[in-house]
Amino acid sequence: xxxxxxxxxxxxxxxxxxxxxxxxxxxxxxxxxxxxxxxxxxxxxxxxxxxxxxxxxxxxxxxxxxxxxxxxxxxxxxxxxxxxxxxxxxxxxxxxxxxxxxxxxxxxxxxxxxxxxxx
Amino acid sequence: xxxxxxxxxxxxxxxxxxxxxxxxxxxxxxxxxxxxxxxxxxxxxxxxxxxxxxxxxxxxxxxxxxxxxxxxxxxxxxxxxxxxxxxxxxxxxxxxxxxxxxxxxxxxxx
Numbered sequence: 546x547x548x549x550x551x552x553x554x555x556x557x558x559x560x561x562x563x564x565x566x567x568x569x570x571x572x573x574x575x576x577x578x579x580x581x582x583x584x585x586x587x588x589x590x591x592x593x594x595x596x597x598x599x600x601x602x603x604x605x606x607x608x609x610x611x612x613x614x615x616x617x618x619x620x621x622x623x624x625x626x627x628x629x630x631x632x633x634x635x636x637x638x639x640x641x642x643x644x645x646x647x648x649x650x651x652x653x654x655x656x657x658x659x660x661x662x663x664x
Numbered sequence: 665x666x667x668x669x670x671x672x673x674x675x676x677x678x679x680x681x682x683x684x685x686x687x688x689x690x691x692x693x694x695x696x697x698x699x700x701x702x703x704x705x706x707x708x709x710x711x712x713x714x715x716x717x718x719x720x721x722x723x724x725x726x727x728x729x730x731x732x733x734x735x736x737x738x739x740x741x742x743x744x745x746x747x748x749x750x751x752x753x754x755x756x757x758x759x760x761x762x763x764x765x766x767x768x769x770x771x772x773x774x
Contacts (some may be wrong), residue, residue: 590768591753604761640709649757650700650715657709
Protein backbone atom coordinates (compact mmCIF):
# COMPACT_ATOMS: atom_id res chain seq x y z
CA UNK A 546 0.00 0.00 0.00
CA UNK A 547 1.43 3.35 -1.04
CA UNK A 548 1.70 5.84 1.80
CA UNK A 549 2.94 9.42 1.89
CA UNK A 550 3.83 11.35 5.04
CA UNK A 551 4.67 15.04 5.25
CA UNK A 552 7.04 16.37 7.88
CA UNK A 553 8.52 19.74 8.76
CA UNK A 554 8.08 22.78 11.00
CA UNK A 555 4.51 23.82 11.74
CA UNK A 556 5.52 27.44 12.32
CA UNK A 557 7.67 29.58 10.03
CA UNK A 558 8.56 33.26 10.46
CA UNK A 559 7.76 35.79 7.73
CA UNK A 560 10.51 36.21 5.10
CA UNK A 561 12.03 32.82 6.01
CA UNK A 562 11.99 29.60 3.99
CA UNK A 563 9.35 26.92 4.45
CA UNK A 564 10.81 23.42 4.14
CA UNK A 565 8.80 20.21 4.02
CA UNK A 566 9.67 16.61 3.26
CA UNK A 567 7.41 13.82 2.01
CA UNK A 568 8.46 10.28 2.90
CA UNK A 569 7.07 7.65 0.53
CA UNK A 570 6.55 4.01 1.51
CA UNK A 571 5.16 1.09 -0.47
CA UNK A 572 6.53 2.39 -3.78
CA UNK A 573 9.95 3.40 -5.10
CA UNK A 574 10.02 7.01 -6.27
CA UNK A 575 12.56 6.15 -8.96
CA UNK A 576 10.24 3.55 -10.50
CA UNK A 577 7.98 6.08 -12.13
CA UNK A 578 4.99 8.34 -11.60
CA UNK A 579 5.26 12.01 -10.85
CA UNK A 580 5.31 13.58 -7.37
CA UNK A 581 3.87 16.87 -6.27
CA UNK A 582 2.81 19.39 -3.67
CA UNK A 583 -0.61 20.99 -3.21
CA UNK A 584 -1.71 23.45 -0.55
CA UNK A 585 -5.00 24.60 0.94
CA UNK A 586 -5.29 27.81 2.98
CA UNK A 587 -7.69 27.50 5.92
CA UNK A 588 -11.28 27.53 4.65
CA UNK A 589 -10.22 27.88 1.03
CA UNK A 590 -9.66 25.74 -2.06
CA UNK A 591 -6.80 23.65 -3.37
CA UNK A 592 -3.79 25.18 -5.11
CA UNK A 593 -1.24 23.21 -7.14
CA UNK A 594 2.31 24.20 -6.13
CA UNK A 595 4.48 22.07 -8.35
CA UNK A 596 5.46 18.66 -9.72
CA UNK A 597 8.67 16.71 -10.11
CA UNK A 598 8.85 13.98 -12.74
CA UNK A 599 10.78 10.76 -12.18
CA UNK A 600 13.22 12.16 -14.77
CA UNK A 601 13.97 15.03 -12.39
CA UNK A 602 12.18 17.66 -14.45
CA UNK A 603 10.23 20.16 -12.39
CA UNK A 604 7.17 22.28 -13.14
CA UNK A 605 5.86 25.02 -10.88
CA UNK A 606 2.76 27.15 -10.48
CA UNK A 607 3.63 30.38 -12.34
CA UNK A 608 2.39 32.43 -9.38
CA UNK A 609 4.89 30.73 -7.06
CA UNK A 610 7.66 29.84 -9.48
CA UNK A 611 10.18 32.42 -8.28
CA UNK A 612 10.00 31.10 -4.70
CA UNK A 613 9.56 27.33 -5.08
CA UNK A 614 12.01 24.45 -5.35
CA UNK A 615 11.01 20.78 -5.41
CA UNK A 616 13.68 18.10 -5.24
CA UNK A 617 13.86 14.35 -4.82
CA UNK A 618 16.17 12.10 -2.80
CA UNK A 619 15.85 8.60 -4.25
CA UNK A 620 18.25 7.13 -1.66
CA UNK A 621 15.77 8.05 1.08
CA UNK A 622 12.69 7.57 -1.11
CA UNK A 623 11.45 11.04 -0.35
CA UNK A 624 10.92 14.40 -2.01
CA UNK A 625 10.97 17.92 -0.64
CA UNK A 626 9.47 21.36 -0.97
CA UNK A 627 11.15 24.68 -0.28
CA UNK A 628 9.19 27.93 -0.43
CA UNK A 629 11.19 31.07 0.20
CA UNK A 630 10.27 34.56 1.44
CA UNK A 631 7.03 33.37 3.02
CA UNK A 632 4.25 35.66 4.18
CA UNK A 633 1.01 35.09 6.06
CA UNK A 634 -0.61 34.28 2.70
CA UNK A 635 1.44 31.09 2.61
CA UNK A 636 -0.29 29.76 5.73
CA UNK A 637 -1.99 26.55 4.60
CA UNK A 638 -2.27 22.80 4.89
CA UNK A 639 0.39 21.38 2.61
CA UNK A 640 -0.21 17.99 0.95
CA UNK A 641 2.28 15.80 -0.88
CA UNK A 642 0.87 13.60 -3.62
CA UNK A 643 1.66 10.93 -6.17
CA UNK A 644 0.58 11.81 -9.69
CA UNK A 645 -0.42 9.36 -12.42
CA UNK A 646 2.00 10.17 -15.23
CA UNK A 647 -0.45 9.34 -18.02
CA UNK A 648 -3.37 11.35 -16.70
CA UNK A 649 -2.09 13.82 -14.09
CA UNK A 650 -4.53 12.45 -11.54
CA UNK A 651 -3.41 12.75 -7.91
CA UNK A 652 -4.00 9.16 -6.81
CA UNK A 653 -2.30 9.08 -3.41
CA UNK A 654 -2.15 11.88 -0.85
CA UNK A 655 -0.40 12.49 2.43
CA UNK A 656 -2.56 13.42 5.39
CA UNK A 657 -1.46 17.04 5.10
CA UNK A 658 0.48 19.27 7.46
CA UNK A 659 -0.53 22.75 8.62
CA UNK A 660 2.16 25.36 8.23
CA UNK A 661 1.51 28.72 9.87
CA UNK A 662 3.53 31.78 8.92
CA UNK A 663 3.75 34.10 11.90
CA UNK A 664 6.33 35.96 13.94
CA UNK B 665 -3.58 31.29 -15.23
CA UNK B 666 -6.97 31.69 -13.58
CA UNK B 667 -8.67 29.03 -11.49
CA UNK B 668 -11.28 26.89 -13.18
CA UNK B 669 -14.85 28.01 -12.43
CA UNK B 670 -17.10 25.83 -10.31
CA UNK B 671 -20.42 26.68 -8.62
CA UNK B 672 -19.88 27.46 -4.95
CA UNK B 673 -22.60 25.08 -3.88
CA UNK B 674 -25.06 22.51 -5.16
CA UNK B 675 -27.67 20.48 -3.33
CA UNK B 676 -29.92 17.52 -3.90
CA UNK B 677 -32.14 15.06 -2.11
CA UNK B 678 -31.24 11.41 -1.50
CA UNK B 679 -31.77 9.36 -4.65
CA UNK B 680 -31.58 12.32 -6.99
CA UNK B 681 -28.80 13.13 -9.46
CA UNK B 682 -26.69 16.26 -9.38
CA UNK B 683 -24.09 17.70 -11.74
CA UNK B 684 -21.15 19.93 -10.87
CA UNK B 685 -19.67 21.96 -13.69
CA UNK B 686 -16.05 23.01 -14.15
CA UNK B 687 -15.45 25.69 -16.74
CA UNK B 688 -12.03 26.51 -18.10
CA UNK B 689 -10.68 27.77 -21.39
CA UNK B 690 -9.40 26.47 -24.69
CA UNK B 691 -5.93 26.43 -23.08
CA UNK B 692 -6.79 23.91 -20.39
CA UNK B 693 -10.07 21.97 -20.17
CA UNK B 694 -10.80 22.49 -23.87
CA UNK B 695 -7.39 21.32 -25.05
CA UNK B 696 -6.82 18.17 -23.01
CA UNK B 697 -8.81 15.15 -21.86
CA UNK B 698 -6.97 15.42 -18.54
CA UNK B 699 -9.56 16.60 -16.06
CA UNK B 700 -9.71 14.95 -12.66
CA UNK B 701 -12.23 15.28 -9.83
CA UNK B 702 -11.66 15.06 -6.07
CA UNK B 703 -13.94 14.56 -3.08
CA UNK B 704 -12.84 16.14 0.20
CA UNK B 705 -14.45 15.50 3.56
CA UNK B 706 -13.84 18.09 6.32
CA UNK B 707 -10.36 17.81 7.79
CA UNK B 708 -9.35 15.07 5.37
CA UNK B 709 -7.11 14.83 2.33
CA UNK B 710 -8.91 14.89 -1.03
CA UNK B 711 -9.74 11.59 -2.74
CA UNK B 712 -9.46 10.96 -6.49
CA UNK B 713 -12.90 10.18 -7.93
CA UNK B 714 -12.46 10.66 -11.69
CA UNK B 715 -9.36 10.97 -13.89
CA UNK B 716 -8.86 11.54 -17.61
CA UNK B 717 -12.29 13.13 -17.62
CA UNK B 718 -14.31 9.93 -17.45
CA UNK B 719 -12.35 7.13 -15.74
CA UNK B 720 -13.01 5.88 -12.22
CA UNK B 721 -10.23 4.53 -10.00
CA UNK B 722 -10.77 1.10 -8.52
CA UNK B 723 -13.11 1.28 -5.55
CA UNK B 724 -14.97 4.43 -6.59
CA UNK B 725 -18.71 3.91 -6.93
CA UNK B 726 -20.15 3.83 -10.46
CA UNK B 727 -22.64 6.44 -9.25
CA UNK B 728 -19.86 8.93 -10.03
CA UNK B 729 -19.31 9.80 -13.69
CA UNK B 730 -17.46 12.45 -15.63
CA UNK B 731 -17.92 14.12 -18.99
CA UNK B 732 -16.72 17.07 -21.03
CA UNK B 733 -18.13 19.40 -23.64
CA UNK B 734 -15.94 22.10 -25.08
CA UNK B 735 -14.30 24.05 -22.27
CA UNK B 736 -16.56 22.63 -19.56
CA UNK B 737 -16.11 19.38 -17.67
CA UNK B 738 -18.82 17.93 -15.46
CA UNK B 739 -19.12 15.51 -12.56
CA UNK B 740 -22.44 13.75 -12.14
CA UNK B 741 -23.44 11.88 -9.01
CA UNK B 742 -26.49 9.67 -9.41
CA UNK B 743 -28.53 8.07 -6.64
CA UNK B 744 -27.34 10.72 -4.20
CA UNK B 745 -26.51 9.44 -0.72
CA UNK B 746 -25.88 11.25 2.56
CA UNK B 747 -22.25 10.10 2.49
CA UNK B 748 -21.72 12.04 -0.75
CA UNK B 749 -21.95 15.34 1.15
CA UNK B 750 -18.49 16.88 0.78
CA UNK B 751 -16.48 19.45 -1.13
CA UNK B 752 -15.64 18.60 -4.74
CA UNK B 753 -12.77 19.99 -6.79
CA UNK B 754 -11.90 19.69 -10.46
CA UNK B 755 -8.37 19.92 -11.82
CA UNK B 756 -7.14 20.21 -15.39
CA UNK B 757 -3.81 19.92 -17.11
CA UNK B 758 -3.00 23.33 -18.61
CA UNK B 759 0.04 22.62 -20.72
CA UNK B 760 3.81 22.80 -20.11
CA UNK B 761 3.48 20.60 -17.04
CA UNK B 762 1.12 22.94 -15.20
CA UNK B 763 -2.13 22.10 -13.44
CA UNK B 764 -5.15 24.20 -12.48
CA UNK B 765 -7.76 23.57 -9.79
CA UNK B 766 -11.31 24.81 -9.64
CA UNK B 767 -12.47 26.83 -6.67
CA UNK B 768 -14.43 23.94 -5.23
CA UNK B 769 -18.12 23.10 -4.83
CA UNK B 770 -19.86 22.27 -1.57
CA UNK B 771 -22.41 19.51 -2.05
CA UNK B 772 -25.25 19.40 0.43
CA UNK B 773 -27.52 16.36 0.62
CA UNK B 774 -30.88 17.63 1.83
